[in-house]
Amino acid sequence: MATLHIPLLFQKRHILPTGRMQLYLSTITDATTLKIILSSKTGIGICMFSDKKNQQRLCHIGTRVTVEDFNHEPNKQRIKLNIYGEDLFKIAKIEQGEHNVIWGNCQQLPLWPQRELTLEQQLLSTRLQLMFNKHPDLHKLHHQQEFHNLSWLCQRWLEILPVPTQEKQTLLNRPDCLYACDYLMSMIQTHH
Structure with missing residues (x-):
């Protein structure tokens, strides 16, 4: 499987392969991250994190997504991104780049094979x-x-x-x- 070097975003909401989600980023605090996301050819990584009382924990499995569409909401100073889940990955290494953008060296994981439903399912x-x-x-x-x-x-x-x-x-x-x-x-x- 391929190795990826992609920018990472950590979210409480989850997106998985073939899923779609709307993601909102601030045009003020996330301006550099937005530029990188919108110019990325390989996509970005959306990673889950657990936020239990005083025990914030980053998860190693995430989803590489591509931006299908985006819309600037000037009155709210944010951009709405429509993202699509491409595939899963496992983070091997995290590094902080310029302007506090987080990057991950990630190993692509195989997609779940399609399966027909049984009557019970x-x-x-x-x-x-x-x-x-x-x-x-x-x-x-x-x-x-x-x-x-x-x-x-x-x-x-x-x-x-x-x-x-x-x-x-x-x-x-x-x-x-x-x-x-x-x-x-x-x-x-x-x-x-």
């Missing part, structure tokens, strides 16, 4: 479709929907549900979506 698809219908902004972000693909479904659920960050990291470190599917099925069946 259809629950993940049905519930996600209901969620998309209830939240039109979420539905609009994901104009290419793969409700028949278990890998795509698991990644969307991991973005939406309040799964502890460390558990997400463990699930993402697996070679396929089956562990995530079992975890998510037990969550959905328990809470609904």
